[in-house]
Amino acid sequence: MSTLPISTRTWRPGLSPLKAAMRASPKAAIGGAIVLMLVLIAIFAPYIAPNDPLEQDLLSPLLPPAWAADGMAQFPLGTDSLGRCVLSRLIFGTRIALWVGLCAATGAMLAGCVLALIAAYFGGRVDRAIGYLVDLWMSFPPVVLSLILMVGLGTGVGNVILSIILVDWTRFCRVVRAEALKIRRNDYVTAARLMGFGHLRVILREMLPGLVPLILTLFSLQIGIAIIVEAILSFVGLSVPADVVAWGVMIADARSTMQEAIWTLIAPVVGIVFTVFGFNLLSDGLRRALDPRQRARN
């Protein structure tokens, strides 16, 4: 869906969809292409990776990349301190990054949007209570809160996802609530209520559709944030068990050997930055392409 042409200009027949997307929003198109590529890598990881990411070859630790003088063709990006293939670990790391990013962003989106819609629709005391909760939550530095949660919940992929949801639902709630309040004031919402539609129907059928562009933008942004948080938690050693391949773990492992084997550090760093860049680019492009105010300027 990422390469769908979100056209802000008139549709010109004869233009291929790809070119149309590039024209409408080059950032969203490039970001979408990066994301699509990463998803494919994650799905087909076992077929792409040259080696088993967990298999240790203790006879050849810290091998340089294949193009260096004493590199081996079997390990294109060299090996880490336990003789594991860096490229294979990089490829398999995509899986955990995308999985955590997707699940955490979906969870944060659902929790944040439900509370935001309830706050904006019912207003008054409900709104104040939810607003207070958001303010309270945001007085925690995000890193500190997720660390405390990981201590409380214990390590594991599921708990990483849960802790990111519990930290980041506020971002959705705050931004979506502000926008939902604007939509709430529209006449068509009042009309729907006067026609006697139920609360749920007014929220879902009248208010939600207008919020979809904003939610999509935040969703893409949140995936990037979740991937960084997961890397941070892995780096501190609080995220995943040792037999799970994650980029943060690779960085933490590489720190001790970075003076003699810089490539073991560069690979996961590039992986994280590239992935987050893709999602941020997509989010930024979507924001511009879907914002009616920007549309008027074009």
Added chain:
Amino acid sequence: MLAALVSHFTRRLMVAVPTMLALSIVVFIVLRLLPADPLGMMLPPNATNAEVEALRHTMGLDRSLLVQYGIWLGQVLQGDLGRSISSGVPVTQLIAHTLPATLELSFVALFLALLISVPGGLLLYVLHDRRGELVADAALVLLISIPGFLWGIFLMLGFGVYWPVLPFSGRFSSDVVAAGPTGFVLVDFLLRGQFGHWLDALSHLILPATALALGFSPLIVRVLRASLLEVSHEQYVTVARLRGQPEWRVILRHMLRNAFLPTLTLIGVQFGFLFGGTLLIEMIFSFPGLGNMMVQAVRNHDLPLIQGISLVFCAVILLINASVDCLYAVIDPRLRTS
């Protein structure tokens, strides 16, 4: 004016008290979910069940959660955050030793972030609707995608290992002794006239502070550009142009000052981001601050220490938010009369 400011500040702090209480409840409850028994750390592995029970009782861990919270809150109000389980030292003492280091690091980082982002925001504004915009825009998104702790690793590799020009471990060299009235080494060494030591401490701060600043400034740049674009349609900007003022003067004198207000809000709201970022940066640079101690405490499951540090983190952020609010009144004359 000053009296009004002080009363505004105190009112803001009063509002922060219930927030602080609620935060302490959250921290307390979350940490009680802990699957591992904190007593496991304190007793030798061959301790008998009776010994475990005795310790549990002396620590109050066998009472209900509410009572435990009540006891803990009572002690906190008397300035007692308990003792660290792993070292046995009072938590308040540990925090008092490390908090100045972290605050110093954060403020130097904030200063550097402003130094980077104000010119950056101006540059992006000037590039608006020009050919370079798309590239500059993509570059900004790329910079936003690099978290501070990765900058820390880059800087450490670049300026510490490959081109060793700056120290990258600790707060000052091992032969320097810090003993000052404030705990902020940059202030202490200046007060005592030890300029050599001052330079030493500063050089230790540069890499970690730059890493924090680089992680933070793209956010400021983005808001600054957006608010510059917004004020560029204001009447006073047109008037200034019509008076024949050169464009740089219009931007610096008239637009930047107004565009800075939303930026200040962002800095206030996102200060927690910067302050929390010290956690990993301090760990990477072995900087003896609050964040580094927090990571250690988390690894040791040192509950009293984790609780104490979390509360201090929150308190600092609430304080900063209140201060930013008051800064508004100083910067924006329109807010002064009310």
